[in-house]
Amino acid sequence: MEYNFADMKCTRRDFIKKSLFLGGSLLLPPISLNAEKKKGDQWIPAYERLEIEGKLAQRIKQAYAIFENCQLCPRKCGVNRQKGGKGFCRAPVKPAIFSYHPHFGEEMSLVGGKGSGTIFFSNCNLRCIFCQNWPISHEGRGKEIQDEDLADMMLHLQKIGCHNINLVTPTHVMPNILNATRIALKKGLHLPLVYNTSGYERLEILKILDGIVDIYLPDMKYMDADKAAKYSAGASDYPEVTKIAIIEMHRQVGVLKMDHQGIAIRGLMIRHLVMPNQVAGTEKFVKWVAEVLPKSTYVNIMAQYRVEYKAYDYSEIARGITAQEFLEAMDWAEKYGLTNLDPQSVALRNFYHHRRPN
Numbered sequence: 001m002e003y004n005f006a007d008m009k010c011t012r013r014d015f016i017k018k019s020l021f022l023g024g025s026l027l028l029p030p031i032s033l034n035a036e037k038k039k040g041d042q043w044i045p046a047y048e049r050l051e052i053e054g055k056l057a058q059r060i061k062q063a064y065a066i067f068e069n070c071q072l073c074p075r076k077c078g079v080n081r082q083k084g085g086k087g088f089c090r091a092p093v094k095p096a097i098f099s100y101h102p103h104f105g106e107e108m109s110l111v112g113g114k115g116s117g118t119i120f121f122s123n124c125n126l127r128c129i130f131c132q133n134w135p136i137s138h139e140g141r142g143k144e145i146q147d148e149d150l151a152d153m154m155l156h157l158q159k160i161g162c163h164n165i166n167l168v169t170p171t172h173v174m175p176n177i178l179n180a181t182r183i184a185l186k187k188g189l190h191l192p193l194v195y196n197t198s199g200y201e202r203l204e205i206l207k208i209l210d211g212i213v214d215i216y217l218p219d220m221k222y223m224d225a226d227k228a229a230k231y232s233a234g235a236s237d238y239p240e241v242t243k244i245a246i247i248e249m250h251r252q253v254g255v256l257k258m259d260h261q262g263i264a265i266r267g268l269m270i271r272h273l274v275m276p277n278q279v280a281g282t283e284k285f286v287k288w289v290a291e292v293l294p295k296s297t298y299v300n301i302m303a304q305y306r307v308e309y310k311a312y313d314y315s316e317i318a319r320g321i322t323a324q325e326f327l328e329a330m331d332w333a334e335k336y337g338l339t340n341l342d343p344q345s346v347a348l349r350n351f352y353h354h355r356r357p358n
């Protein structure tokens with residue numbers, strides 16, 4: 001028997017609440033509750049260390065120069081954004097922001113008690129046809145601001161207690177982010193940066209972020225070039241480019257570390273959205289992680305695919321996933337030995353196992 005999420009009567013949050021007592025901790029990561037910070041130790045964000053070393057300003061200069069011949073992402077448009085040129089992402093040279101606020105729907109180790117300080121950037125360099133944020137990513141809804149305003153937003157999120165600065169779709173505005181971070185640092189910013197990206201990143205660009213970003217939160221959307229091209233605007237190189245990017249992210253920040261309260265402070269967190277009809281290549285994905293990264297790499301196998309935007313026009317993805325498809329994905333993760341799966345996904349899996357008829 002198959003369960004379809006779309007037909008279920010309670011929300012995903014309800015599932016999680018109900019399933020925690022059903023043994024949601026079965027695959028809890030061995031390091032999830034470990035204290036990274038000893039009492040009295042002063043944790044400082046990576047970008048602050050780089051500033052102390054006198055290297056942050058140079059990185060900003062290096063990043064800003066790329067705007068003149070934009071190669072910030074694998075699309076490599078080559079437009080001069082300083083002179084008003086717009087490439088595939090249609091982004092201006094100033095950062096455009098749709099919203100900023102504490103977010104309580106992210107991974108628990110990012111949300112904590114006060115939320116993840118999320119800043120949604122307008123525009124996107126990947127533009128998937130099933131994008132849930134399509135008014136922001138595809139249509140570019142939002143407001144252009146100055147880097148100084150972006151710095152103030154970061155400081156506001158810190159002031160209201162957020163645990164991190166969660167930069168959603170940052171790739172095309174990376175130079176602005178670096179500049180804003182340094183401005184905010186001088187006014188007291190001390191939260192880790194979360195680089196919340198589609199994963200479609202160039203190795204050369206990631207190297208500029210080395211020693212600035214503490215938490216990388218990339219997607220791994222597809223393992224198959226044809227699917228990537230079909231559903232993400234011709235980006236057939238997505239699987240190969242993103243694999244290289246994720247390996248580099250791991251090299252920079254390592255496996256996920258948390259503080260004594262279970263809040264993420266540094267490391268790699270990979271998201272993988274299970275799609276209908278195995279479009280996302282989930283088995284290949286978990287096998288790849290197990291082969292090239294530590295098995296304790298944090299992986300969030302996500303069940304919340306829903307039909308959005310132009311996905312209605314593609315029969316293969318014009319439905320939600322079934323519980324069976326989600327359980328299969330989680331079974332593969334277990335089969336290949338991944339030990340640090342997102343606790344909410346584990347709880348959801350246990351909930352479905354409990355409901356599955358014998």
Ligand code: SF4
Pocket residue numbers: 070071072073074075076077078079086087088089090091125171172
């Ligand atoms: S960031 Fe935008 S303009 Fe620059 S290469 Fe990527 S898609 Fe093109």
